Amino acid sequence: MEVTTQEFKHCDLITVKGRVDSSTAPQFSKELEKATNNGRYKIVLDMIELEYMSSAGFRALLATQRNCKRYNRGEVVLARVPERIxxxxxxxxxxxLFKTFSDPIEAVGSF
Amino acid sequence: MISTTFPARFEYLDEIRDMVAETARAGGFSEKTIYSLQLAADEAATNIIEHAYAGVKNATLSVTCEIQGDKIIITMHDTGKSFDSSSVKEPNLKADLAERQIGGLGVYLMRKLMDTVRYESSKSGNLLTMTKRRE
Incomplete structure (x- = not known):
């Protein structure tokens, strides 16, 4: 699993690649926390290169969504979610629980 | 039938998913169903590692995959704590963000993704058997 983050003015575009399961979910959570610990609560998660995600990944998404939406300070939206996922x-x-977009740029523009 | 014993650690989930995919592909299952089978096997193995073997070192988990007619049969055997699947409440999928519980989601997904999910416990350990027909 690999995560890259691109900071835009109004939000962060986070791209996750590979597989998120119970083995890699802790690292996935940590990467998402890097954004929220920096006060970045508006997040677009681009999943185009995500091959697999188990409920361990869903748990990380849920925790991040809760954190971001607190005090209406932001939100996690998903872009280019592969069909199986x-x-x-x-x-x-x-x-x-998540808005989804077919185009990450449109998702970035939604903030 | 393929049968392999894995260390009961999350790093081996990849190999368990590969084993399931290999058997299912040879058995003519579609890629869509193969993804479902991998997810169900992953959730099952995760539960065993996380709950049956919570805190146990050097534990192992035996997995078998078999095609019987138009059916795939996946079994997992462990010697950890037994699991009472009836104690797992169905997650409330309509709950809002604040109330959403993540516990029980793995078992729920397994039941949704497979045709049958059966748990048996005996002196020799716990046996999980899951089956799914080729669509």
């Missing part, structure tokens, strides 16, 4: 998120009832 979207289906699993849907099964877990997570799609209602």
């Amino acid at each position: 979207r289906e699993a998120l849907e099964l877990a009832g997570f799609t209602e």
Whole structure:
């Protein structure tokens, strides 16, 4: 798993690549916390190169969304979610908790 | 039938998913179903490592994968704490962000993704059997 962060004026664009499971989820959480610890609560998560995500990854997403939405200070939105991962998120009832975009630039522009 | 014993550690989830995918692909399952099978196996193994073997060192987990007719059968055997699946409440998928619980999601996903999920406990340990038919 690999995470890269690009800072824009109004939000951070975080790209996650590879596989997020119980083994890599702690690192994924840590990368997301880097943004929120810097006071960056508006986050676009680009998932185009994400191959796999288990509920361990969903847990990290949920914790980050809670943190970001506190005091209305921000939000995590998802961009380019691969079909299989979207289906699993849907099964877990997570799609209602995150706005999704097909274009990351549009997602960045939404903030 | 393929049978492999893995160290009960999260670093081996990758190999467990690969083993399931390999068997399912040879059995003619679609890539969409293979993803579901991998996710179910991952959630099952994660629960064993996290709960059955919580804090246990050098534990192992035996996984078998088999195609029987139009069905794939995945089993996992461990010697940790037994698991009462009926004690796992269904997660409330309609709860809002603040109330959303993540516990129980793994078992819920397994049940949704597979046709059957069965737990048995005996003196020799716990056996989980999951099956899914080729669509």
